[in-house]
Amino acid sequence: MSGPSTTCPIDLRDPGLLADPIRGFSRIREESPMTRALLAGRDAPIWLATRYEDVAAVLSDQRFVNDPANVPGVDAAAIRERMLEARGIPREYARYLFEGVLDADGADHLRLRRLVSRAFTPRHVQALRPRVEKITEELCDRLPGTAEHGVADLMEHFAYPLPITVISELVGIPEADRPRWRAWGRALTSLAGMRPGALAEPVREMVGHISDLIAHRRGHPADDLLTGLIRAHDEQGDRLTDAEMITMVVTLVFAGHETTAHLIGNTVAALLAHPDQLARLRADPGLLPGAVHEFVRRCSPIHGTRLRYATEDIEVGGVTIRRGEAVMAVLVAANHDPRHFADPERFDITRQPDPRRETHLGFGHGPHYCLGAALARQEAEVAIGTLLRRFPGLRLAVPPERLDRQPVPMFWRLARLPVRLGP
Template sequence: MSTPTFPDLTSPEATADPLGFLERLREAGGSAIASFGGAPARLFVDDTDARTILGDKRFVVNTANLEGETTTLSRPELLRNLGIEPDLIVYATEGVLDKDGIDHVRLRKLVSRTFTVRRVQAMRPGIQAIADRLLAELPDHVEDGSVDLLRHFAYPLPIAVICDLVGVPEDERPRWQAWSHALTSFDLGAPERLSATLRELVEASRRLIADHREHEHDDLLTDLVRVTDDNGERMSEDELITMILSLIIAGHETTANLIGNGTHALLTHPDQLALLKDDPELLPAAVHELLRWCGPVFQTRMRYASEDVELNTGTVRRGEAAIAMIAGANRDPNVHPEPDRLDLTRHQGAPGEAHLAFGHGMHYCLGAALARVEGQVAFGSLPSAFPGLSLDPNRPASRQPNIAFNRFEDLYVRL
């Protein structure tokens, strides 16, 4: 049976309505071929298939780890095709997310201790203090009866947390937020802007590293700089810059959009919001359900089959690219009954994670524990601080057309 072909992942048909696109893919059998950056890839929305793509060692993220000749475009080649300036590509292809096997483990170990559940729980009071301050300031930002919750709460909370952790000075944080938002907007029609943004991020990272070499700091970057200087074999200078970019961008962009998406979901499902108000103990399960139902990421990056792999809904041949569409897997009816229904009690008392919002396998999100705590703090504090919180009907939220990230451009609420 032939595999159906779907539109390019950057086409309006995919970006304007990603969930509809993924549902059509499910109706077509659960997998299809689409193109991205001029390269074909097989898309999968079946939960079991997605977990295999993300967790099976037969799938790699670096095409250099494919044995023998292959016509598959590497990630650097894809970025070059998209118009990213050649000297910048290394900073988008040498991070922890771009490594397999021992190379991945080497980089992951350097930062994983910072994100253990115990250490993150110890950070909770500080996160709560940041949230309380931002919520107290929200009324000062009201204009025409409402305030943009993304601009004044959802983004500032995680950017403050991750920048404190990494060591970005407070006066530079708005620029980092703007750069990372531009980079993840996925505006592939303007590669010169993407390149300019990436160059600014790299130069800012170099300045940050130089400052940490010259002055004493007590943060994660200090430890990473020391590792690089003492033993360059453990982390190269390019890897250090890429690690900074990965930590700061991934460490706040996705969490900010979880808070924005989740708040919009709760305000449009008042019965679920009432459940949360009545039972604060529901917060951990609520965060898991919001991650499943309106998580910030639609898809993972490409994986490449090192040999033929037969999946539930299709076969990936050696050298072919596969993409786990995790937003589709998170609505797999075989795993999540009535998947389109938001149910904050769905995960209550359930062991582990039934969703794939943080990925799966070796590349499982480093900051998952931190994101969960930030989500719990945000969704617990907002209704408490503003019991009458509601969407502004005169300024409806607009979703950014994007097949990679699920996010609103703004979110105006009445306090």
């Protein structure tokens, strides 16, 4: 069909797009559904898929792969080298950040996913709920004491501590080490981390820490995921290498707290900025399980997926993606596509009344559908429900338009969330 877009490539760092990504990507979707964009660390522009149908197609078509090494004729080493330079990551640590379950394809992806998938089944997640509720209540107990001049930062003292505590206990990260993971997470997900050499020390510390933790767990096994990974490595070495074990811990801890923390923060901000929806939820807490789907559709902090590489010429949305070209699926555009959602810019907690169904693409689609989706939904449900019950006077301490967001392309993250807890 058609060749590359004739329009100028979109700069994903454009201030207007960073300030209002929902409207920005919605405009792009309507003007040029398959378009080109500039991405740091890439010599050639990438493709953006923005319509719901096209995003779902890219994410479910196994002719698109996450690892460029699986594309015949593509210089994957050169692609990785440019990516490392753009993010300031030392070459010797690349495998711990770019060779995990999120980057694998086919049989390798299934092998790695199966090693941990049992811990994230709906049944196992439901068994964790009492512990999630207890952690949430304890955080609410401490919240008033964190307020300065009547204002508390909900990101720092609630939205972050809840998921990092839950995933750390599940994986086996000692409580004393969790503040270090918070610091590493900030470094890896900030624009400052893209300066040459900026990530060298955080990555080195993190890999060394996990290596020490694995050595300790070998002598002191526990009822956690890390012990299970060590057993898989020691008893069946062909199932998991040393590097893969470290990479799995990195992936699980980061994916298990960074995204959920910002989902909670974005959701609280949205509810407090939409008093009609807040009032409906307060009046009928039974709406919460279904409302979580709207929270993910509207408030997800992840606006675009990792790059997918075409293993052959593939037509998507009337455009031919050539073999070796990279595509990013723009989730925020798909989740606001009027072809799939009525009045998509409206925040409506009753949009998806059946909590067993999921019509949005906030957790992705296809083989790489988010492994921790059930846990993220549960944490969001418990966090929002408990917060609204414990603090009936909860309100923003600044106007919604003055909330401080981190200007990171394809992420929607609050730097802080100042609130007043009482009347």
